Amino acid sequence: MHTQRTGNALAAFSFVLWGILPLYYQYLPGADINDLLALRILFSIPFMLFVMLLLRRPLPKLSKLWQDKHSLVMSGIAGLIMCVSWYAFTWAITHDQVLAASLGFFINPLFAIALGVLFLKEKLSKAQSMAVVLGIIGIGYQVLHYGELPWISLIMGSFFAIYGLCKKYIRYDALTSVTLEAVILAPFALVYLAYSFVNLTSTALFTDTTTLLLYIGSAPVTLAPLIFFALAISRTSLTMVGLMQYIEPTLQFLLAVFLFGEVFDQVKAVSFSVIWLGLLLCSLEAFSNLALRRLKTS
Template sequence: MLLSGNWIAVCAFLVWGLLPLYFQYIPNSNVFEILAIRVLFSIPFIYLLLKLVSIPSQIVWQAMRSKRTLLLCFLAGLFNCVSLYSFTWAVTNGQVLAASLGYFINPIFSIILGVIFLKDRLSKNQKAAVALSLAGIGYQVMYYGELPWLSLIMGGAFALYGLIKKFVNLDALSIMLIELITMLPIALFILFGEVWQGSSVWQSGDTTTMWLYLLSAPITLIPLLLFSLAVERTSLVMIGFIQYIEPSLQFLLAVIVFGEVLLQVKVVSFGLIWLGLLLCLADMTMKKPTLPPSTAG
């Protein structure tokens, strides 16, 4: 049970939900440099994991000969970077509630994409949860009179990331390694550009900040790895609902730890979304876990 895709997803989103506690120590950080460092230092880490679990590295090199696989992994990596940039900027600039809303919106995108492209079917509880979630978000939009663009970009990009991974017939680690390799030229361009301008964290002389930047790589990679494993083992619809754990934690951190103002409109909106989450969790616990689909390699 604990190794099912659903529960792996629960672990991933618990870790993601607590990430603002880490990023509070690097406020107003250079988000591009953080993401570039993450790509650079994650490649050897994922490669070592491949060796540890006895996945032949030849699988990766053979897969990279396929233009289709390279394109899909590049797109997945690009959408993940867009989502991570939005999230990291939000939590390092005092916008944890915006990050929370972004990941409340994301499951709706995931569910819609799963139904349209993967022919996933919704149970009665899941349909009710979608309706409650849309009502909660719609209430915020009506109250403020504008779309929450940062949250929409964050949630939409991550939903597309999860969808694209469904079309790559490889194990999760191999996919992640190819994603990172395709992002490497962009990461190196950013890092060299920061050094050229003299604004790199390596040139600041601040050892603490440098280590916080470096450690952000494994801290953000671990939940992403768990998420990738979950995508292999459960439906995009189910992942969409489980993801509500992450923004719920971020919501609580924003209000209790970071002291962001909680207006009545947000209480109503988030309350409707949480009710949908409870219906989803009830659905998940009542159903027996399904066997994971077979993957190449």
């Protein structure tokens, strides 16, 4: 029981850190997302190695990693997919679109449910089916009134869900997997930074020291919640993690509306409300199932 409480606390803390990330990126308005992504990839490697040493996790042997070529390939694919989701998220929160980022994470579970059905042959419960339908209605309502899809939110939500699906096929532990994703992508990041440096097109490399450090700092501030999340997974249930994941987009939503002053008009209010209703149904069902399991085991 104590272990589960610790896991719940770690999971909640990780989602709080993710939720307040927009506060950090307010110091990088209109940031060059290409530079930001490249520097995040490169500096993720020393940071993850430091964390593994701090947690006294032995560094994986190359021969052992090479033995599981399937996981190695999937780690590279997962890294690429995560880059797309992270690119969209970072663009949103550095260009006054925190509400779009919030919506992306609110609809992410709906994409995850759909992928579970398509690739893992999972069956939808009534609440999950209703949530998917309500999610489509919520997005459709925005399209009807704005005349365009909320592309940033959809890219974020879908690619993060695909990233989660890829992780199902990786047999390395969480910290090794995250580190390996950065290692595989590091050569591409180095080539891009070298090219932009030679052609004098880099924003980050030709700015003041403080701004450069903020670019580099994107690695630890985005990886810290991921590490707490990885530590939580082994200590608590996936049901609890699934329920607590709404902490993140809720905090981003509150920051967008009340701190950053983004417009939350009637169209967005209706769209968000319909999606929230679907997520509420899923949450109530999950709570009910969790309570039933506890009664059976007590």
